[in-house]
Structure formats: C-alpha cells, structure tokens
Amino acid sequence: MxxxxxxxxxxxxxxxxxxxxxxxxxxxxxxxxxxxxxxxxxxxxxxEITRVEKLLSTFTEESDVNTINRNAGVKPVKVSAELFKLIDRSIQISELTFGAFDVTYYSADKADEDINTPVKICTAVNYKNVVLDAVATTVLLKEKGMRIGFGANSKxxxxxxxxxxxxxxxxxxxxxxxxxxxxxxxxxxxxxxxxxxxxxxxxxxxxxxxxxxxxxxxxxxxxxxxxxxxxxxxxxxxxxxxxxxxxxxxxxxxxxxxxxxxxxxxxxxxxxxxxxxxxxxxxxxxxxxxxxxxxxxxxxxxxxxx
The missing domain is CATH 3.10.520.10 (ApbE-like domains)
Incomplete structure (x- = not known):
C-alpha cells in the first residue's frame, strides 16, 4: 500500500x-x-459470510453442528477440519477464561426430561466434557442433553x-x-x-x-x-x-x-x-x-x- x-x-x-x-x-x-x-x-x-453461517447453523438438520448435538452422550461425530479447529480454539478460550466463555449449553428433549435431570446434568455440561480427537477429527459431547453453539464467536x-x-x-x-x-x-x-x-x-x-x-x-x-x-x-x-x-x-x-x-x-x-x-x-x-x-x-x- x-x-x-x-x-x-x-x-x-x-x-x-x-x-x-x-x-x-x-x-x-x-x-x-x-x-x-x-x-x-x-x-x-x-x-463467504453466508457459507460460514450455514456451516455453524443449528437450523439446518444435516449440519455438522446439529449432528454433534443429536449424538450428545451417544457417539463421536466426524466433522470438517474447519469446524474441528474452531471448536478446538473455542475450548482453548474456555480454558483461558476458566469457563467464563463456553460454547456448550444444556437443552434436553422434552420426551427425555424429568424433574431431576436438569439438576443432575447442569454441572456436567461444560467445555471439559467436549472430547476432541485430532487424528479422526471427531467431536463427542459426553453428556446427554449437551449442545454446542457459536453465538458468542461466530460473527x-x-x-x-x-x-x-x-x-x-x-x-x-x-x-x-x-x-x-x-x-x-x-x-x-x-x-x-x-x-x-x-x-x-x-x-x-x-x-x-x-x-x-x-x-x-x-x-x-x-x-x-x-x-x-x-x-x-x-x-x-x-x-x-x-x-x-x-x-x-x-x-x-x-x-x-x-x-x-x-x-x-x-x-x-x-x-x-x-x-x-x-x-x-x-x-x-x-x-x-x-x-x-x-x-x-x-x-x-x-x-x-x-
């Protein structure tokens, strides 16, 4: 310039x-x-912004983010390298801020929810229960009812x-x-x-x-x-x-x-x-x-x- x-x-x-x-x-x-x-x-x-919006959307049924959320507490989900790296960086920021920043949250399905479930799981739903496999590029949310979302850093x-x-x-x-x-x-x-x-x-x-x-x-x-x-x-x-x-x-x-x-x-x-x-x-x-x-x-x- x-x-x-x-x-x-x-x-x-x-x-x-x-x-x-x-x-x-x-x-x-x-x-x-x-x-x-x-x-x-x-x-x-x-x-490009539109592409990122689709990548991180929780409204598109077939998106990787929704697939991760549907399989919470069930099995790891293979994701794109781009999404894997974003989740990995998000976990690092969570560690840096001692959990003040966290892309995980709790959202149980009505059919599976009972009065004690939120009390039992709320303390377990946090970034420490996101399991990343860098070799397989898979993401596992360990607890059923866990969700992941990027409202805080997607923009x-x-x-x-x-x-x-x-x-x-x-x-x-x-x-x-x-x-x-x-x-x-x-x-x-x-x-x-x-x-x-x-x-x-x-x-x-x-x-x-x-x-x-x-x-x-x-x-x-x-x-x-x-x-x-x-x-x-x-x-x-x-x-x-x-x-x-x-x-x-x-x-x-x-x-x-x-x-x-x-x-x-x-x-x-x-x-x-x-x-x-x-x-x-x-x-x-x-x-x-x-x-x-x-x-x-x-x-x-x-x-x-x-």
Whole structure:
C-alpha cells in the first residue's frame, strides 16, 4: 500500500455495502479506485459470510453442528477440519477464561426430561466434557442433553474469513463491521491508520477517546443490566454462576482476529475489572479498554488512548 504512487492514492475511495447476515448488520468497506471491482469483491465477502453461517447453523438438520448435538452422550461425530479447529480454539478460550466463555449449553428433549435431570446434568455440561480427537477429527459431547453453539464467536469468525477472502482477491485495505465489532487492515484512502472512538455507554455519540486499530479487530460488550438500550453487543445480564454482573459498563477487546475479540469481550466483563485487566495483560498482541460504573477508564498495558 505504501508503495502506491501519488496518482493511484488520490483516486482511492471507500466502497461500502450494508447487508443483513447471521442475524446482524454487516457493513463491508473496500478501499479501491474502481467501484465495479470493489463491488465484486464485496460480493465474495458476502458469499463467504453466508457459507460460514450455514456451516455453524443449528437450523439446518444435516449440519455438522446439529449432528454433534443429536449424538450428545451417544457417539463421536466426524466433522470438517474447519469446524474441528474452531471448536478446538473455542475450548482453548474456555480454558483461558476458566469457563467464563463456553460454547456448550444444556437443552434436553422434552420426551427425555424429568424433574431431576436438569439438576443432575447442569454441572456436567461444560467445555471439559467436549472430547476432541485430532487424528479422526471427531467431536463427542459426553453428556446427554449437551449442545454446542457459536453465538458468542461466530460473527467474529465470519468477519475473519471474509477478510481472508478479500485479501486473496487483492483488497489491500478495508473494514468489516460485524454488528458493531470492527475488523480492519491496510490504511484509509488518506494513508492514515484506521481509528475507532471508545464511546460512553450512556451516550453512544459521545466518545471518551480515539483508539488506533490498524490491522486489528475490536469487539465491545455492554452491561445490559444497566444499559439495555445501547446499540452494542450485549452481555448476558447474569454471569455463569447466576450472579448479576456489576461494576463494569463496557469492555472493548482489541485483537489480531475478530473471532478472539468477539469471544473475549463478555468473559472479561464477567470476571471484573482487576481480573480482566490482569488476564489481558498476560496475553501477547491483545488489549482492552474497560469502563466501570463510575465512568473510570482502564486500558490494558499496551493500549494508548488519544
């Protein structure tokens, strides 16, 4: 990008398209001088996001995810290498966050459910009871009634895949906005780094500070117990242990991948300011900005707010 001559740079514009995908608003922006070419690239990105949506769908009877869920407590299921790797990464994030992030949940069939079943199984339904066989690429949910789903990280993964396809097709700069979570690469048409405003959760148009996110992704989770009307990704209003989340208004995670940023935003909110900052500070190339109930801003060690 930096090697482009001045004439080419002066002709660059941002070509945008907004679409509804995966139950969210996606805005795909491609930097280029030819709107027709840019439109074709955006079509490729949309096709890839649609493919990921089908891959992770629980509404398609023959999908690998549904097959895994149907065979919970019964037998391992062979899956595609792509889905296997996504599940493996999800389990690693669960381990990193001590279960605050977890792609498993409990959903017994009515015919098999009795009054004691939920009590017996709820403590056993967690990421530790997902058995992966890397050689056979199989997945087993050990407990009957276990389910697996990707609502917490599917958007981010789809954005990463769309970026990959766009880069393969020669897009050297762009932004993917996946329901408020942003993934960027390259530079703006003015050869500047992409930046994002860290907003006050009470006033979405009132930024606290600007944050440079060139070649990075950022995902934000907002405490819905206090700010249910904010147009951001919402955390659940209770932590996994059943207690209401308190002390934090919002968490923004900055990461090289949208998948990881998407997965980590709500867990960091759940574990609190001190533990969240401590966790993020231990990770390479990962940053966060936390805003607490008193409007105090806590950036992690590698984050500089303008």
């Amino acid at each position: 930096l090697a482009l001559n001045k004439e080419v740079v002066n002709s660059l514009i941002i070509n945008r398209r907004e679409v509804r995908l995966m139950g969210n608003k996606f805005e795909i922006s491609v930097v280029g001088s030819d709107p027709v070419w840019a439109g074709e690239r955006i079509n490729s990105a949309i096709a 981010g993964y789809a954005a990463d895949r769309a970026k990959y396809i766009l880069q393969l097709e020669g897009v050297i700069s762009g932004v993917i906005n996946a329901g408020g979570d942003l993934l960027t690469w390259g530079f703006t048409p003015d050869m500047e780094a992409w930046t994002v405003a860290i907003a006050d959760p009470r006033q979405k148009n009132h930024p606290y500070a600007d944050l440079e996110i060139g070649n990075m992704a950022i995902a934000t989770s907002v405490n819905t117990d206090k700010y249910a009307d904010i147009n951001q990704k919402r955390s659940g209003n209770k932590a996994k242990n059943g207690f209401a989340i308190s002390g934090i208004k919002s968490v923004s995670i900055v990461s090289p991948t949208a998948e990881f940023a998407d997965a980590m935003a709500t867990p960091v909110m759940t574990i609190g300011v001190n533990a969240g900052i401590y966790l993020i500070n231990k990770l390479n190339q990962i940053g966060c900005v936390i805003i607490d109930d008193q409007n105090r801003v806590y950036p992690s060690k590698d984050i500089t707010l303008a």
